[in-house]
Each structure stands twice: as structure tokens, then as C-alpha cells.
Amino acid sequence: MLERRTDLALEAAQAVQGxxxxxxxxxxxxxxxxxxxxxxxxxxxEAAEKVGKPMGxxxxxxxGTVRRREDEGFQRACGTLAAxxxxxxxxxxxxxxxxxxxxxxxxxxxxxxxTHDHLLVTRHLVDQLPQVFGSFRPLAALSxxxxxxxxxxxxxxxxxxxxxxxxxxxxxxxxxxxxxxxxLCTTVQLTNTGISPGAGVGNCRKALNxxxxxxxxxxxxxxxVVDVNTLVRDALEEAGQGELEPEALAPGGAxxxxxxxxxxxxxxxxxxxxxxxxxxQRGLTLEDMEGMVE
Numbered sequence: 001m002l003e004r005r006t007d008l009a010l011e012a013a014q015a016v017q018g019x020x021x022x023x024x025x026x027x028x029x030x031x032x033x034x035x036x037x038x039x040x041x042x043x044x045x046e047a048a049e050k051v052g053k054p055m056g057x058x059x060x061x062x063x064g065t066v067r068r069r070e071d072e073g074f075q076r077a078c079g080t081l082a083a084x085x086x087x088x089x090x091x092x093x094x095x096x097x098x099x100x101x102x103x104x105x106x107x108x109x110x111x112x113x114x115t116h117d118h119l120l121v122t123r124h125l126v127d128q129l130p131q132v133f134g135s136f137r138p139l140a141a142l143s144x145x146x147x148x149x150x151x152x153x154x155x156x157x158x159x160x161x162x163x164x165x166x167x168x169x170x171x172x173x174x175x176x177x178x179x180x181x182x183x184l185c186t187t188v189q190l191t192n193t194g195i196s197p198g199a200g201v202g203n204c205r206k207a208l209n210x211x212x213x214x215x216x217x218x219x220x221x222x223x224x225v226v227d228v229n230t231l232v233r234d235a236l237e238e239a240g241q242g243e244l245e246p247e248a249l250a251p252g253g254a255x256x257x258x259x260x261x262x263x264x265x266x267x268x269x270x271x272x273x274x275x276x277x278x279x280x281q282r283g284l285t286l287e288d289m290e291g292m293v294e
Contacts, residue, residue, distance in 0.1 A: 005177055005179070005227040005229065005230060006177060006178055006179045006223075006230075007176035007177050007178070007189070007221060007223065008058075008060065008176065008178055008179070008183070008187065008189055008223060009040050009042065009051065009053045009058035009060075009189070009191065010027075010038055010040055010058065010060045010189075011178065011179045011180070011183075012051045012052055012053055013025050013027065013040055013042075013051050013053075015179075016050050016051055022047060022050065022051070023044070023046075023047065024042065024043050024044030024046055024047025024048075025040065025041070025042055025043070025047045025051065026040070026041045026043060027039065027040045027041070032080045032083070032084075033076045033079060033080050034065055034070070034073075034076050035061055035062060035063075035065055035076055035077055035080040035081075036061070036062040036064075037059060037060070037061050037062075037080065037084060038059070038060045038061075038062075039057065039058070039059050039060075040057075040058045040059075040060070041056070041057050041058070042054070042055050042056060042058070043055065053193070054193040054194075054209075055193070056191055056192050056193035057088070057191060057192050057193075058189060058190070058191045058193075059084050059088075059189070059190040059191070060187055060188070060189050060190075061077070061080060061081055061084065061187065061188050061189075061190075062186065062187060063077050063185070063186045063187060063188060063268075063271070064186055065077050066186075066267065066271065067185075067186050074267075074271065075286055077271060078271055078274050078275050078278070078286055079278070079286065081188060081190075081271065081272070081275035082274075082275040082276075082277075082278035082279045083279075084190055085171075085190055085218070085220070085275055085276065085279040086278075086279040086282070088190060088192050088218045089168075089169060089218065089279060089280070090168045090169050090216060092168060093137055093138075094137075094138070094167065094168030095123055095137075095138040095139070095140060095165055095166070095167040095168060096137065096138070096139050096140070096167055096168060096169055096170075096171060096280050097139075097140050097141075097142065097158075097161065097162060097165055097167040097169070097170045097171070098115075098116070098119055098139060098140070098141045098142070098170075098171045098173070098276055099112070099141075099142050099143075099144055099154075099158050099170060099171065099172045099173065099208070100112030100113045100114075100115050100116035100141070100142070100143045100144065100173050101144055101154055101172055101173060101174035101195070101197050101208075102146065102174055102175055102197075103145070103146045103148075103149065104143070105149075107257075107261050107262050107265055108175055108224040108225050108255075108257045108261055108265065109146075109175050109224070110175070110265050110269070111173060111174065111175045111221075111222050111224060111265055111268055111269055111272070112143065112144075112172075112173045112174050112175070113143045113269075114265060114266055114268070114269025114270075114273075115173045115220075115268075115269045115272045115273045115276070116141050116142075116143045116173075116273070117269065117273065118269060118270050118272075118273025118274060118277075118289075118293050119139065119141045119273050119276060119277060119293070120139065120277040120281065120284075120289070120292055120293050121139055121140060121141050122136040122137070122138055122139045122281070123138035123139060123140040123165075126138045135283065136281055137280050137281060137282075139276075139277075139280050139281075140161075140165055140167070142157070142158065142161055144157050144158055145157075146197075153206050154197050154206070154208065155197075155206040155207065155208050155212050155213070156206070158170065158172075158208060158213060159212065159213055162213050162214070162215060163214075167215055168215065168216075169215055169216040169217065169218060170208065170213055170215055170216070170217045170218070171217075171218045171219075171220060171276060172194070172195050172208050172217055172218070172219050172220070173219075173220045173221070173272055173276075174195055174197055174219065174220075174221050175221065175222060175223070175224045175225070175265075176189065176221040176222060176223040176224070177223060177224075177225050177226065177227060177255070178223030178225075178226055179226065179227075179230050180226065181226055181231070181256075181258070183223050184223055184224055184225070184226065184257060184258050184261075184264070185222060185223070185224060185258070185261070185264035185265065185267070185268050187222065187223055188220065188221070188222050188268070188271075188272065189219075189220070189221045189222075189223075190218065190219070190220055191218070191219050191221075192216065192217075192218055193209065193217075193219065194207055194208050194209025194210065194212075194213075194217035194219055195207065195208055195209070195217070195219035195221065196208075220272055220276075222265075222268045222272070224257055224261060224264075224265060225255040225256065225257050226255065226256055226257075227254075227255055228254045228255065228256060231256065273293070274286060274289045274293070277289055277293070
């Protein structure tokens with residue numbers, strides 16, 4: 001049987017439970033300012049094993065308002081994302097370390113680095129000019145790169161920086177894999193379980209989570225690719241042709257994305273960057289972001 005590869009807990013839970021209720025999994029769908037928000041909590045080790053995701057909270061936002069170019073769609077999506085992210089952030093005024101994971105040179109993998117470009121970095125300003133920036137929460141940012149270009153595992157680099165800065169938490173931003181082409185760059189997932197870079201494309205690296213970094217890790221991810229195996233399986237099911245033997249496909253499979261992925265990834269990077277800024281700096285507005293970051 002072909003595997004349906006996905007990084008989205010919502011998709012994984014739906015695939016396991018179908019129309020039934022899976023014991024140990026709680027979910028709720030709401031609409032906030034026109035944005036559909038689906039929260040999934042995996043509450044037991046048994047449910048985590050069945051779903052294939054760690055225990056924790058997963059929040060999925062539908063960015064359709066942005067893709068459809070609705071009036072103030074970007075603003076509403078950004079505000080809702082910031083509000084949901086703020087719920088996961090530790091309270092207080094301690095430093096937040098935001099990390100952009102991925103490879104800037106490979107467009108579908110560039111969500112993290114492009115998010116980094118839109119972050120309002122304040123840690124040095126709070127330290128050096130407290131009379132002006134004392135009301136800001138310290139935010140530090142890092143583009144971790146990938147092992148193939150740095151020779152350093154992302155988790156090792158982030159761990160070293162976190163040991164020096166001692167942040168209250170880490171926000172890790174990365175590209176994900178989905179089961180559906182319709183979700184590419186139209187969905188964003190937040191979770192308090194951390195992240196394993198490259199897991200969605202079968203190149204799993206060391207995890208960034210509380211166990212490896214010693215602080216809470218909030219992962220923010222956007223699906224940018226779909227596994228070809230998944231597309232083939234879905235097409236066969238829709239045609240009533242049954243299963244295709246895995247041996248019929250190339251080892252390791254392949255991944256596809258949208259033809260306008262460069263535009264979509266750039267938009268997602270800006271959206272997530274602004275949302276992180278608003279979640280960390282509660283007193284700022286989206287208009288402030290336009291003037292302070294661009």
C-alpha cells in the first residue's frame with residue numbers, strides 16, 4: 001500500500017479516523033474574522049502512535065482569504081495567525097528566538113528564510129536603547145540553513161544560539177508536505193510539539209523540540225509540496241482502479257508543487273513574518289509592520 005505522506009496533523013488524523021471519532025484525539029473548527037481555524041489535540045500516547053504525530057496541540061488556518069484576494073484578506077489572515085500564535089507563546093517579557101529553517105536556493109523550501117526577511121528583530125535594540133525600545137519584547141532571529149550548505153545540523157546551530165541567548169521559547173518556521181495540492185500555500189499549521197526538518201520529504205533531520213533545545217518550541221509550517229505517490233494513489237481511487245504496487249514507482253518517489261510557487265512562498269513568508277512580529281509585540285499593528293520592516 002502506498003503511503004500518504006503529510007506533515008499536517010489534521011490530514012493525518014482524518015486519514016486514520018475517517019468519519020469516526022478517534023479516542024484520544026480532540027478537534028474543533030471555528031471561524032475567526034473570516035478565517036477557518038481547526039484545532040486538533042492529540043492527548044494520549046496511543047492516539048499519537050495511530051496518527052503518527054507527537055502528543056500536543058495543532059492549529060491549522062485556511063489562508064483562502066489571501067489566495068482569493070478578498071478585501072483585507074491578508075490583514076485578516078495575518079491578525080488571526082498572530083492571535084493563534086500568541087496563545088502558544090509563553091507569557092512574559094523574555095527573549096523569543098525565531099528560526100527560519102530550509103534552503104533559500106530551493107523555492108519550495110524557502111518559507112523559513114523568507115519569513116526571516118520580514119521579522120522585526122528587537123533584542124539588540126532593547127539591550128542598547130532601553131529608553132526607546134524598553135516596551136518591546138526581545139526578538140532574535142536566525143536563518144539556520146541546511147546541512148548540505150553549512151555542514152551543521154540545524155538543531156545543533158539553534159541549540160548553540162539558544163544556549164547563549166537563553167530564550168523563553170523558539171519559533172521554528174519551515175516548509176511542509178501535504179496530501180492535497182489544494183492546501184499548498186493556502187494552509188498554515190502551528191504546533192507546540194516542535195518540528196523535524198525535512199520529515200515531510202523523507203529527509204528527516206534531528207528534531208527541534210523541548211527535549212533537544214531545553215525550551216518550548218513552537219513550529220509554524222506551510223505545505224509547499226505533495227508527494228507524487230499520494231497523487232497517484234488518490235487518482236487511482238477516484239478512477240476505481242484500486243492500489244498501485246509501490247515497486248511500480250521510482251524509489252523515494254518525487255514531489256510536485258504549483259507553477260506559481262515563487263509568488264506563493266514569498267507571500268507566505270511575509271504573512272508569517274508579520275504574524276510573528278504581532279504575536280511577540282502585542283502593542284503593534286499591521287500598519288506599524290509596513291513602516292518598520294519593509
